[in-house]
């Protein structure tokens with residue numbers, strides 16, 4: 001599929017947000033993440049944080065690519081049960097997402113009382129260049145945002161470096177046995193922007209190479225993509241755009257490209273059938289790295 005370069009979703013933040021919202025609603029994304037949060041986040045992160053903070057001391061949290069905050073705000077609410085004062089630095093380049101996150105915080109009212117937000121409208125790389133305050137963090141999360149770092153390995157090491165000894169880094173990415181990963185790998189290099197289509201295998205290998213220990217939990221996740229079968233469906237086309245990370249794929253791809261991608265997306269490599277529904281295999285992994293106390 002090397003005939004033309006298609007416009008990457010990265011070049012159109014507005015379209016990105018529209019496509020992401022359709023994806024999030026059809027993948028029950030927040031429900032799966034909420035379940036993971038209830039069952040794993042509490043045991044594997046909150047209970048394991050070793051810090052005994054003084055009464056006026058705050059837990060320092062860093063969110064990377066926090067989006068509109070649905071996932072992160074749940075984590076903060078759980079952390080508040082153990083640490084009643086938190087400073088949360090939000091590194092998020094999309095202004096619309098920050099606006100939505102701020103509105104969410106407002107709507108949560110007392111639930112997030114005790115959290116002081118430090119908003120940074122930046123990419124992770126811009127933050128790396130600009131942040132000279134030497135701040136270290138007790139907990140850092142990057143939930144489905146490491147795909148967008150310029151240099152993934154170096155960014156992971158930067159985040160590790162920002163941890164306080166004893167702190168935890170949570171990286172959630174798609175799993176290496178997901179349909180998403182197979183789709184990305186099947187059609188590489190056709191976008192006009194270099195995206196690092198990484199999976200959890202890349203995250204693990206960065207830490208393996210340096211003998212830095214981590215734990216991993218695997219989550220089954222399915223996205224209902226039946227609407228993608230209808231070429232006239234606005235939602236279906238936005239969903240295809242998000243899965244491929246291409247702007248208006250149906251309108252800009254050649255007929256041959258469109259047919260090839262759709263056939264592969266609907267094949268057993270990427271999807272499953274459940275009655276009349278087509279479910280895209282979107283499994284993901286949570287890798288949790290702890291910075292050992294020297």
Ligand SMILES: C[S@@+](CC[C@H](N)C(=O)[O-])C[C@H]1O[C@@H](n2cnc3c(N)ncnc32)[C@H](O)[C@@H]1O
Pocket residue numbers: 020064065066067068069070071091092093094097122123124125142143144145148149150
């Ligand atoms: C798939 S969304 C995930 C949002 C949120 N973490 C969640 O799980 O709901 C990816 C987010 O990463 C942000 N992002 C894109 N490029 C980034 C970069 N270079 N550094 C940090 N965040 C980035 C996007 O704006 C978007 O909000």
